[in-house]
Amino acid sequence: MRIVVVGGGPAGIRAVEQLVRAGVTPIWIEEGPDGGGRITQRPPPGFTRDHAALYGADAGRARRLHATLDAMKPRTDWRPDTLVWNIRPQDKVLHTLTNGAAQGEVAYDALILCTGAMDRVLPLPGWTLPGVTTLGGAQVALKSQGVGIGANPVLIGTGPLLWLTALQYAKAGAKPAAVLDTTDFLTKARFGAGMLWNLPTLLRGMGLFAQLKLRGVKLHEDITPLAIEGVDGVTAVHWRDAAWKEHVTPCDAVGMGWGLKPEAQLADLAGVPFDYDATQQNWVPRKDVAGRAPVAGVYLAGDGAGIGGVEVAELAGARAALAALGDAHLPSDMALTQHLDGRLRTERRFRKALEQAFPYPAKLAARMEDSTSVCRCEVITAGELRAAAAADAPEVNRAKAFSRVGMGRCQGRLCGTPAAAVLAKALSVEVPEVGRLRGQPPVKPVPLQQVG
């Protein structure tokens, strides 16, 4: 039984743990030099901050995850620095690239994809300037490199990551010049009750907010970001407050992010169908409650299978592994399975409320100015995309062929969500009706001679 786990983050770690417990030695593939995922990312060797300093309230979770990660590596066929760039589902074969150079093929009987997520963005005039990063990027900089994206950044977006990043920067000595939240207070309050399903996390979120206030960080809600100003780098952010008054906040960097988007390209290549999740405002690969995809032998867990956060990722990773074991008639822990199913049900309720409380501002995306670059890879404007719509592009893949939006080196990771909003508005249809950009191999650029 060849079980392959792709991804060394929280979901992958907990999946591998269950497989090893059942006596299986999986092949464990991780794109980076080490596992740990994003929220509990480890710095490279040589950094000395301890877990408490690195992860704050997540320190305990990080410590447990890293301990399991390190314990599992020697008990698996651990393959770091390895990118899975294609899947041939009919042959059950993965194409890999190790250390950016060595090509490989890995056959599997069961495949557990734990591919994580990335920030969802809203293109703004000036968002390609040096100094503009994602919120996740701003966090990675601090956590894994000990650097700030700037000394006085403006952070824009919505969701818990906005507040968390702001607090981490304030504590590190790079107090944000402003924190600009596109969601109004009432929306957050309305769905706050639903977040009681995970009281500790809700309280933590409220605590973040309170700590930012205490530290004198300027928080503005219900704002509209207008533009990022600068020539060779960021010098200011232009934005409008809830009362429609315009402001210019000087700063030396910008972090932006509106929730997360699954990194589900491999699920796509594995032939898994996708559904539009209206609450998450994301296309997510189809799976049952255990993480089984409707493609035999393919299992999905963690944020790559639909955004759930780190807690869900751990539960879902273990659950998917138990499903894979059970389907292969290998020993799997029935009591644990029931426990995980119960926890996952509760977490889904929490997550639904969280997503509703911090929505992606699709309306802002839909009405971005014609001159704004939707696609930063190939510098394609919203106007060009709207022209494609006018020239008969009823869905995003046709619009991609006409305008090249989504054809660049990031493969539509960044422009996918806002481009769909722009296109839907231009066609006067709902966002799900314009579809989603289909995945293409390689999922990330691979040296040409390697494709062969």
Add this chain to the structure above:
Amino acid sequence: MTVTRLLDQDRTAITFTVDGVQVPAKQGDTLLTAMLTAGLGHVRTSEFGDGGRAGFCWMGACQDCWVLVVGKGVRRSCTTLVEPGIEVVRR
């Protein structure tokens, strides 16, 4: 832009070159961190004429921080660690 060293910076000093010029770094820095904290401002130039780029996602997803590492080929600067003496070419 000023990527700023804030925490955990007591690491061994090393140097490498960017476009033939010596650049200081610390063991454990990514190419992106080292180039931006050294004040280089950008790590590549957009092929579409809209100026310099300095990465965006810092996690290997957006592909907007590519540089040429002599002997190794094109690499993402956000996921490649500096090694003493390596030669980076901005494009």
